[in-house]
Amino acid sequence: MAREATKGRKAVLTVVAWGIGLLIFFPILWTVITSFKTEAEAIASPPAFVDFHWTLENYTTVNQRSDYLLHFWNSVVISIGSTLAGLVIAVPAAWSMAFVPGRRTKDLLMWMLSTKMLPAVGVLVPIYLLARDTGLLDSRIGLVIVLTMVNLPIIVWMLYTYFKEIPGEILEAARMDGATLSSEILYVLTPMAVPGIASTLLLNVILAWNESFWTLNLTAANAAPLTAFIASYSSPEGLFYAKLSAASTMAIAPIMILGWFSQKQLVRGLTFGAVK
Amino acid sequence: MLSPAVVLLFLWMIVPLGMTVYFSFLRFNLLMPGTNDFTGFENYYYFFTDPSFWPALVNTLILVFGVLAITVIGGVGLAVLLDQPMWGQGIVRILVIAPFFVMPSVSALVWKNMLMNPVNGLFAAIARGLGLRPFDFFADAPLASIIAIVAWQWLPFATLILFTAMQSLDREQMEAAEMDGAGPVWRFVHLTIPHLMRAITVVVLIQTIFLLSVFAEILVTTNGGPGTASTTLTFLVYVQSMLQFDVGLGSAGGIVAVILANIVAIFLMRMIGKNLEA
DSSP states (O other): OHHHHHHHHHHHHHHHHHHHHHHHHHHHHHHHHHTTSOHHHHTOSSOOSSOSOOOOHHHHHHHHHSOHHHHHHHHHHHHHHHHHHHHHHHHHHHHHHHHSOOTTHHHHHHHHHHHHTSOGGGGHHHHHHHHHHTTOTTOHHHHHHHHHHHHHHHHHHHHHHHHHTSOHHHHHHHHHTTOOHHHIIIIIIHHHHHHHHHHHHHHHHHHHHHOOSHHHHSOOTTTOOHHHHHHTTOOSOSTTHHHHHHHHHHHHHHHHHHHHTTHHHHHHHHTTTSOO | OOHHHHHHHHHHHHHHHHHHHHHHTEEOBTTSTTOOEEOTTHHHHHHHHSTTHHHHHHHHHHHHHHHHHHHHHHHHHHHHHHTSOOTTHHHHHHHHHGGGGSOHHHHHHIIIIIISOTTTSHHHHHHHHTTOOOOOHHHHSHHHHHHHHHHHHHHHHHHHHHHHHHTTSOHHHHHHHHHTTOOHHHHIIIIIHHHHHHHHHHHHHHHHHHHTTOOHHHHHHTTTOSTTTTOOHHHHHHIIIIISOBHHHHHHHHHHHHHHHHHHHHHHHHHHHHHHHO
16 A cells, blocks of 8 residues: 555656656757758747658758858867866866865965856956957967866866865875885876866866857857857847757757766866865 | 966966956047046946946846746755656756756757747747737846746756755655654755755855856847846946947946955855865
């Protein structure tokens, strides 16, 4: 009897949760479905859900008519470039704060975090003018530099919380056995730090891929990543839904797959370790 | 080994911010080169007396509080729901989290055109199917529509954080309360909510930081309009400095935004700092 009741309860909860889940997911699903329609079907009323002529036409047109691949490549270069640059700067910093903490380590960490609290619009004008005067406006290098700095505090913090969990005794033991500093880092620390670094890399690529303030304000035709390219579809005409959907699907698919693997790291990285 | 990170971040912070402060005291318009006179607080005076300033401030507050209310209440509800026994919980979680990974310009355009468009949108089709007149979302309720889009983007974040916090809820205490005859509502109010309080605070503070900077969603959907109906502080500063080329005025606005954000940041830093000691 009691078992029946729990099973019934579980069934109800399952239906409710799936219903809400699908409702929240629906705009994405709708975008993917629309991307396989013709433009006429995309604005047909009443709209069709599965009962239409499925076509890949939009994906080929989007690739042919616009420089879609260029913008996709810009997104790849900018997100991965800024993440790698950030890691190169942040790994030594996080390493020394985690293993050789000084009296001011905590203040330093808090200060780094505080730079992240600075609203972007507060420094929009100077960054824009600096980029313009150094020729970095609408260039991939310029955006890599800006996004590296924007996300550096998060990278340092995430790495710090991961490195903190590596027991210091292991390093001491290695030192006792005569390991030099370089071999200590190479053979003892690195293998233990790799999962943390990988998680940081993953989250940061996602953040950089979707960054939409600097990418929209600092780029034009050449260096525009997908965020800016898609925003240029913002015309009021109704005859491009299917192509917009195809471009959107291609823009969000890679990062969504990465994102599903990074749920835990997301919590840790975005709350600066305050919720684990 | 610390120094590269520290030096770079310090430069990144202090140079542009210093320039913004400096510009905010100049009469500096990119359309009128060569007339960069020092004007004291004139830009601040013009910024605060700009007819767009108060609407922008009010819109910013409505946007931030509106999105926070929806995401926190919805997030707590979803976190509790996802914590219940069910089939396919992992898949439901993936469905719920998905919107967070959609880039802002995509979600804004998809909502604007394919869902909310009064002629070709899905909502209009549904309204017509029910015999109702389609609602013109961005003309009649621009700010509320933007709040809906932004809330859709941030609900996954709140849910994910609160769901993670749910994992550390003391199950034995829950069962003990249930044995003592405490109903689900009592348990929710007296055990679940107090346990989640810390995570809720973190969600509120972090989201506030990001929500104060909402930009692409407004640019793509309403461009701040009609009139100033959906202009926020961030968008106002963008309009003044990037469209009207009034660097001085935009800089003054930027500094005001920095000060507002710092008020929130102080609380957030305190919480994280406390956690660091523990």
